Amino acid sequence: MLNDFISQVGPSTVGGLASGAIYALIALGYTMVYGVLRLINFAHSEIFMIGSFAALFVINLMGITGPLSGIALVGTMLLLLLASMAASGGAAVVLERVAYRPLRRRGASRLAALISAIGASIFLQELFALVIIPEVFDRPSQGRNQVPVPRLFDRETVFSIGNTDIRNDHLFIIVAAVVMMVLLDVFVNRTRIGRGIRATSQDPETAVLMGVNIDSIIRTTFLVGGAMAGVAALLYAMEFENLRFNVGFLLGVKAFTAAVLGGIGNLRGALLGGLMLGLIENWGSIFFGSEWKDVIAFSVLVLVLLFRPTGILGESLQRARA
Amino acid sequence: MLLEIKDIHVHYGKIEALKGVSLEVDEGEIVTLIGANGAGKTTTLKTISGLRGLSSGSVFFDGKDISRLPGHKRVLVGIGQSPEGRGVFPGMTVTENLLMGAYARRGDFSKDLAEVFELFPRLAERKDQAGGTMSGGEQQMVAIGRALMSKPKVLLLDEPSMGLAPMLVAQIFSIIKEINARGTTVLLVEQNAQQALQLAHRAYVLETGRVVKSAPAADLLDDPQVREAYLGGALGQH
Ligand SMILES: Nc1ncnc2c1ncn2[C@@H]1O[C@H](COP(=O)(O)OP(=O)(O)O)[C@@H](O)[C@H]1O
Numbered sequence A: 001m002l003n004d005f006i007s008q009v010g011p012s013t014v015g016g017l018a019s020g021a022i023y024a025l026i027a028l029g030y031t032m033v034y035g036v037l038r039l040i041n042f043a044h045s046e047i048f049m050i051g052s053f054a055a056l057f058v059i060n061l062m063g064i065t066g067p068l069s070g071i072a073l074v075g076t077m078l079l080l081l082l083a084s085m086a087a088s089g090g091a092a093v094v095l096e097r098v099a100y101r102p103l104r105r106r107g108a109s110r111l112a113a114l115i116s117a118i119g120a121s122i123f124l125q126e127l128f129a130l131v132i133i134p135e136v137f138d139r140p141s142q143g144r145n146q147v148p149v150p151r152l153f154d155r156e157t158v159f160s161i162g163n164t165d166i167r168n169d170h171l172f173i174i175v176a177a178v179v180m181m182v183l184l185d186v187f188v189n190r191t192r193i194g195r196g197i198r199a200t201s202q203d204p205e206t207a208v209l210m211g212v213n214i215d216s217i218i219r220t221t222f223l224v225g226g227a228m229a230g231v232a233a234l235l236y237a238m239e240f241e242n243l244r245f246n247v248g249f250l251l252g253v254k255a256f257t258a259a260v261l262g263g264i265g266n267l268r269g270a271l272l273g274g275l276m277l278g279l280i281e282n283w284g285s286i287f288f289g290s291e292w293k294d295v296i297a298f299s300v301l302v303l304v305l306l307f308r309p310t311g312i313l314g315e316s317l318q319r320a321r322a
Numbered sequence B: 001m002l003l004e005i006k007d008i009h010v011h012y013g014k015i016e017a018l019k020g021v022s023l024e025v026d027e028g029e030i031v032t033l034i035g036a037n038g039a040g041k042t043t044t045l046k047t048i049s050g051l052r053g054l055s056s057g058s059v060f061f062d063g064k065d066i067s068r069l070p071g072h073k074r075v076l077v078g079i080g081q082s083p084e085g086r087g088v089f090p091g092m093t094v095t096e097n098l099l100m101g102a103y104a105r106r107g108d109f110s111k112d113l114a115e116v117f118e119l120f121p122r123l124a125e126r127k128d129q130a131g132g133t134m135s136g137g138e139q140q141m142v143a144i145g146r147a148l149m150s151k152p153k154v155l156l157l158d159e160p161s162m163g164l165a166p167m168l169v170a171q172i173f174s175i176i177k178e179i180n181a182r183g184t185t186v187l188l189v190e191q192n193a194q195q196a197l198q199l200a201h202r203a204y205v206l207e208t209g210r211v212v213k214s215a216p217a218a219d220l221l222d223d224p225q226v227r228e229a230y231l232g233g234a235l236g237q238h
């Protein structure tokens, strides 16, 4: 058993960090929206799903069927990134406009907003299963089956640490996620709009007195959180090479777990929670077998909530810098 | 008139918090609005700054009807507010809090920051401390300094003395006087009627959503009814 662990711990750490980076990117959307609205955007998992299909749509449009390399690969990746970020970010903005803002205007309770979110989530899943996947992705009557994504580049070992080979796809995921996180951190902590977002999450009424347009801050928050899910969507499609109408569901729940683990409302907590969840899942799988992965993930959530209800870094964008 | 409120009615659901309040503030004045807890003082300020909508009546500022102007645009026309309970952003540093006051403006704020730090030297010493960890008096300074960062024509202050030790209250009130002397009009809401009346030029007394008295502040200090209700009864020197 211990020998197993020692021989597998390296690779499973790399794999864990890669999955964790994807959880973390999705977790950002939950955490940002929670920060400004104190609302769990249940449909965020479908925002992710939309981004993943947007990436596949562009891949098909470009007629890509096999691995690329060189400048073609770089250009394609940038284009796909743009497409999935735009699709997810745009969908999140529309979602806010259609499913949340009307309720907010009428002073509805957060519970009503949560139900609206669940409704939007089911609507989007079924829209893809019944209409978009059969029509746009040309899989009549198989809208609920998996849709394959072609391999975008050949997987190779870039370097090795001890007996652990570091593959280019894992490296790419981790680097891309970290770069996006740093950009987001700078945006929230160093720009004027970022200060507006933090002010809104700490005290919305006083923020209005400062001249902050809350509606526009909320829209921006959905846009940015959605775009981060779009990045995750491209990375996921590239790594796992299979999409489904409900591809967001389990990932969404895990990302939400990551957000709670790190401290919901806390951006750096989302990163920490995501990476920790990925690592715990993968390390745990060595002992219990990978079929226990999801059980491990949610046991962790329950345990954390039991002992630290506010998560590891505590609640809220408030303390993003303090 | 810089600020003119005409017969405003404001509701929370079915509860009518303001039942036809009218008041005026002229440029350069300190006007105080006193009244017991629940009289509607905070609601009046929130209506002026656009946090609450009104059911009827109107708010004029600088000659324009701003009754329907969204709250976040009112700071631009020149209304700055230090809200009840201070509303300091707890996770932002003192400097960040002050910069939030200038959120709606563009340009370089270093001169304005320096001015606030000159008015409140204590804040300069604490400029990198998180707002949430400051004492009550310091938070009140942040709230007033932050409102000044918007370069307001009128400064609305909601119970700046609340929860402060007498020495600090005296300090805050003398700074309010200084701010007014430098040219900012002040509308001061207080339960601490004695000191508010000593500071202000004119005063309004609010009772359960209605203005029941308005007079020069000095007159109200000698008014037996006001003494009875808000100044602890017995005649004495002030
Ligand atoms: N958010 C609210 N919801 C319902 N009623 C409120 C709310 N805020 C204030 N009120 C009511 O409006 C009246 C005036 O309150 P307020 O303006 O806060 O008074 P003051 O500032 O003079 O203490 C009170 O009767 C109070 O109970």
Ligand SMILES: [Mg+2]
Pocket: B041, B042, B043, B084
């Ligand atoms: Mg009050």
